Amino acid sequence: MSLTAKIKDIELELSRTQKNKRTEYHIGLLKGKLARYRAQLLEFQTKSSGGSIAAFEVGKTGDARVALVGFPSVGKSSLLNHLTDAKSCIASYEFTTLTCVPGVLELKGARVQILDLPGIITGASAGKGRGKQVIATARTADCIMMVLDAAGHPNQSKLLTEELETMGIRINRKPPHVSFKAKSSGGVSFTSTVPLTHLDERFIKQLLHDYHIFHAEILFHEDCTADDLIDVIEMSRNPSARVYVPCLYVYNKIDQVSMEEIDAIARRPHSVVISCEYNLNMDVLLEELWRELDLSRIYTKTHSIAPDFGDPLVVKRGSSVQEVCKKIHKSLPDIVRFAIVWGTSVKYSPQRVGLSHVVDDEDVIEIVKKITI
Template identity: 50%
Template sequence: MSIEFVLLGVSFGQAKLAKLRRELLTPTSKGGGGAGEGFDVTKSGDARVGLVGFPSVGKSTLLNKLTGTFSEVAAYEFTTLTCIPGVIMYKGAKIQLLDLPGIIEGAKDGKGRGRQVISTARTCNVILIVLDAIKPITHKRLIEKELEGFGIRLNKTPPNLTFRRKDKGGINFTSTVTNTHLDLETVKAICSEYRIHNADVSLRYDATADDLIDVIEGSRIYTPCIYVVNKIDQITLEELEILDKLPHYCPISAHLEWNLDGLLEKVWEYLDLVRIYTKPKGLNPDYEDPVIVSSKKKTVEDFCNRIHKDMVKQFKYALVWGSSVKHKPQRVGKEHELEDEDVVQIIKKI
């Protein structure tokens, strides 16, 4: 059997598996696959953070310590059976924290309540994978596999490739780099599984079959993730130094409240939020209640929309104090990009 045939078979199988997983994730209209009691949690505040992990790793204790919300804690597995929400007020932002029921192997295949857990995890701005310091690497790999299987890409950026369907002309494959994973026949085999016979595929890096499948599927979530290694009071300093080499890692002891401030600071960093202070005309800026926007959507127009959807209609110009402008204040338009802790005064049309 040629190596090309084997590679084609692998790519074809990956595409088929991705389709099956997508069908698993898509809710049916006939009931029986609903969110389940306790999973219909309304998104509130400025951001949502999800606690994901195996049973009894300390997620409920962590939620209780950070938010004061009561989530039942016990020394046996599967205590948390519903999604428990809590709220953290941090640097003026209201952050919703969800304690999701413990993930087990096979969650992506519908075992336990994993399907509801992962569906909720997809709505989070940051995911905290809570690991037991005694067996962190094994659990880390298993949970990553479950989340990946449901289209959640942790600490990754979307593939830098272009996929465009067209009416005729067959499959056209171009690349600006040397490819070690994809060629025209492999691309055709993957597209065929999705009944796509006419498309342009253009690569700007050495993409894999999984990357192409992700772009064709189009339902992937790219989510920042922090690996919260709990119960570090139960391991040696040497073991802690080994764990310290993990990327995106934060060591804590929820029970003893060790390094919870460090965890909150890291969550803030990964949320990548921007605080904008309002200044009513003739008054001092309101430093107590900032308007929170994403660093990816931080124009004056985005700021106005966060306050009220009709504010842009009345907008004339804005006065801005802070690091985003050269002069204090500076008159700007609605397309101006703000920076963290800028002060803004909106001047409305008369």
């Protein structure tokens, strides 16, 4: 039986199996087999194509990359044209966009690359409608904007999430806090710092045996599910097997639904309601996008010269002085003596700090280099 047939059989069995306490063990093992077969199929397709699954050939530029993902004719191209100077084709029929169209958004001093991707259809993760290219490109994004039709089917986001999950994209989730180490002997041992309500020793050992892992150490720092453990095992075999990306659900065409429906949608987590046609709520969308990107603007200055507040360095929130220095030049941290910081990250301004100091948004920093003789 081919891998594709095996995958279909397991998917069918999963859909038929009622979820309850008595079937948790069986469902968990089925999910493990499904993940393993999908990984094998992806590896086979990668080898047969002579490389990785091809994404659209668009170079990553700017401070962050955002991918517009959604079904056909939900307004992705209209949104790209509204946010950037790009000219993506707009028409009243489906599949107007057949390739990736990039644009650049200037957002609070940061240059954000926006990618308008072709519409996804059901079965995209299996290759339908250039789906694998679309999802492979979405994997490279710092944030996904899932564009949805406010007047469309209520399961849009669920169906799209399933397609992304199949290709290893985990949206609005963090990697499981689990330490996993394969060994050459000693059997399987696991410990936990919290009570495990979804997993037990029997399931963990059986799942590992299905992966042909007979010796390993596992330390659980959180109450994980079977899906979480499968992700940990897959990433131990291939670190790029899973990517964790923030996602903003953008509901377009709110001019076609009632105020009660708009209010209900707007209250959902990570959701924004807009209308591209009537330019409604775009300012809220940009604020939410900035929050999801989780960026910080750092202004640099030299002695006795004021900082240029119009040209910040943009780094990920939580970055250290060392990472800011690397943003300027990769060799700069080697010659830094200390830094002087003004802003909310220090107790008093200015304050002398080391390379490990974590900066806040809109901090001002002056780099003092070592004296060379």
